[in-house]
Amino acid sequence: MSKTHTITLIQGDGIGPEVTGATRKIIDATGVKINWEICEAGAQVFKKGLSTGVPQETVDSITRNKIALKGPLETPVGHGEKSANVTLRKMFETYGNIRPIREFPGVATPFSGRDVDLVIVRENVEDLYAGIEHMQTPNVAQCLKLISRSGCEKIIRLAFEFARSEGRKMVHCATKANIMKATEGLMKRTFEEVAKEYTDIQAQHIIVDNCAHQLVKMPELFDVIVTTNMNGDILSDLGSALIGGLGFAPGANVGDHFSIFEAVHGSAPKYAGQNKINPTAVLLSGVMMLRHIGEFEAAETIEQALVVTLGIDKVYTRDVMGDAGSVSTTTFTDKIIANFGRKHPEWQERAYQPINMPQLTNSQKSISVKTRSVNGIDLFIEAHNDLDGMGRKLTNLAGSANLKLKMISNRGVQVYPNDHGTEPDLTDCFRCRFVSKDGADVNDSDIMKLVSLVNPDYRWMHIEKLNVFDGVAGYSKAHGED
Ligand code: NAD
Numbered sequence: 001m002s003k004t005h006t007i008t009l010i011q012g013d014g015i016g017p018e019v020t021g022a023t024r025k026i027i028d029a030t031g032v033k034i035n036w037e038i039c040e041a042g043a044q045v046f047k048k049g050l051s052t053g054v055p056q057e058t059v060d061s062i063t064r065n066k067i068a069l070k071g072p073l074e075t076p077v078g079h080g081e082k083s084a085n086v087t088l089r090k091m092f093e094t095y096g097n098i099r100p101i102r103e104f105p106g107v108a109t110p111f112s113g114r115d116v117d118l119v120i121v122r123e124n125v126e127d128l129y130a131g132i133e134h135m136q137t138p139n140v141a142q143c144l145k146l147i148s149r150s151g152c153e154k155i156i157r158l159a160f161e162f163a164r165s166e167g168r169k170m171v172h173c174a175t176k177a178n179i180m181k182a183t184e185g186l187m188k189r190t191f192e193e194v195a196k197e198y199t200d201i202q203a204q205h206i207i208v209d210n211c212a213h214q215l216v217k218m219p220e221l222f223d224v225i226v227t228t229n230m231n232g233d234i235l236s237d238l239g240s241a242l243i244g245g246l247g248f249a250p251g252a253n254v255g256d257h258f259s260i261f262e263a264v265h266g267s268a269p270k271y272a273g274q275n276k277i278n279p280t281a282v283l284l285s286g287v288m289m290l291r292h293i294g295e296f297e298a299a300e301t302i303e304q305a306l307v308v309t310l311g312i313d314k315v316y317t318r319d320v321m322g323d324a325g326s327v328s329t330t331t332f333t334d335k336i337i338a339n340f341g342r343k344h345p346e347w348q349e350r351a352y353q354p355i356n357m358p359q360l361t362n363s364q365k366s367i368s369v370k371t372r373s374v375n376g377i378d379l380f381i382e383a384h385n386d387l388d389g390m391g392r393k394l395t396n397l398a399g400s401a402n403l404k405l406k407m408i409s410n411r412g413v414q415v416y417p418n419d420h421g422t423e424p425d426l427t428d429c430f431r432c433r434f435v436s437k438d439g440a441d442v443n444d445s446d447i448m449k450l451v452s453l454v455n456p457d458y459r460w461m462h463i464e465k466l467n468v469f470d471g472v473a474g475y476s477k478a479h480g481e482d
Pocket of ligand 1 (some may be wrong): 015019071072073074075085246247262263264265266267268269270277278279280281319
């Protein structure tokens, strides 16, 4: 007798109950024994006043079961609470988001016949999605883009290990390292180091904007793409459009201890409750889940029945062929179940192996340096008065704190001294770069003294130290700074 698996099921918002309902029905029809623990998260929970959107019972259920299948959760846009999706990914440290994009027979797109078969491995818990945001002034907002060395190491190793598990031969790393040299650059540098250990797999870096371009121009070039969180979010929606749209793009959030399976798409509220949407993306997320728990036969039965339904029987939901001739979500679901046991002659099953999840050594988790010093600080202040006056005043104040004003920038462009004669628009948030007068290490008492001297005249928001690690400056220059 096969084992009973207990799995947390979050039905989700909008179209969530329809897509998870269809998936559950199809999985149950295979005969795999699953005890589904139904849990809440998302919009209903926010409405009850819980600001995380994830109740403790849901956290407890995933903690116990280690595996969840999740429908999409709505996130209030531009105001209000955090995304419950991101909260779940972060709470359970599911740092890798694996998003396969594979062409389906019978689903006609401008790319049909090109053998699109790629996987985006998106870093899932860092980057701008750490959600650390502050209004600097009433006019200027800031979001911290946090990228860690160990976060890069883990996601890159996961991408290579994933490639091996599916017999894939090429990993691209898509970054914006040309502009963000510290953050996206860290991903690129780590990729280039780690790639040396995976000699059986080709490794290539690509700038993310070109990656988007090449994905549309030559999608067959790609096998596995590893990338930072926001890049991966955008590229995977783009990728879904290559194979027929968001209705076809599944995903798995994986980490060392927990896995949460969910589609790329969201709650598509305008289609909620209409029995029209495509359950394929969540169904295929369920198929990924079945393989994860070792139920390979059931996974293959469902995948083949789905491909037969699309490619041979030509049965489609509304997103593929519009209202005329399409079937409802429930009819599509029943059709897949009726097709259990049939196989599509052209659909090759991959030789799936479990992923060898990366285990970082202590030296990979934390880099140590031999020397470190502080060259100066960037002090961010709010100011409205004239720039030259501010420059002169801060130059004088710095002198009393054993520092000197090197430059003032606004939105990353040096505006004082203004040697270039250009006139960029100014906001009320200025970065004032102070460095040591004599090249010596800047100490905390000088910094505190400077802040106390500046404070009566200017509101200050934050300080960044200009760190130097092993002789390498750990900060960027302003545009126009020498
Ligand atoms: P969305 O993915 O919900 O929908 C965009 C469009 O894609 C829909 O209007 C529809 O045309 C199509 N679509 C999506 N899923 C489909 C399906 N299964 N079948 C057929 N067509 C489908 O994106 P959105 O409208 O930007 O976001 C709606 C809500 O979902 C927001 O609150 C957003 O924050 C949330 N969201 C959640 C997740 C998640 O739970 N992981 C992901 C993305 C967005």
